Amino acid sequence: MKVMKYVFMTLATLLIASPVFAQTGADASSKGLFYIAAGIGMALAAGLCGLAQGKATASAAEAVARNPGARPAIFTFLILGLAFIESLALFTFVIIFLKVA
Incomplete structure (x- = not known):
């Protein structure tokens, strides 16, 4: 029951806040969100x-x-696997760098 309370509170918050994302703003504000999303993606x-x-x-x-x-x-x-794993982070960095720049 307690879990359902949290689910409904989260849904209510998302439904109340959704008109904010529908508004069109200046280019600077939309680019700011893009930069934040890029940072979160890289993190x-x-x-x-x-x-x-x-x-x-x-x-x-x-x-x-x-x-x-x-x-x-x-x-x-191990070295081969670590190189492949690290390449995933580098590919993400390159993709974010190309989209942001």
Whole structure:
């Protein structure tokens, strides 16, 4: 019951605030929201890539602890995986940079 109260309060807030987004404003205000959205998007991409890198590193450390003989193969795939994960954040940065500039 308590969850439903929060759901309805959130819906009411969104429905009351929706006419604000329907208004047309000056270019400066719409660009300001665009910059904020770009910053939030980059923050999400960087944060989630950081979480993925932490998970990959923890898994690699656990794998080396279980089988130290497989260290070279695990290290190779770890570096490859970290490069792919980091490229996602860089692709997000490039896309945001191209759209904002």
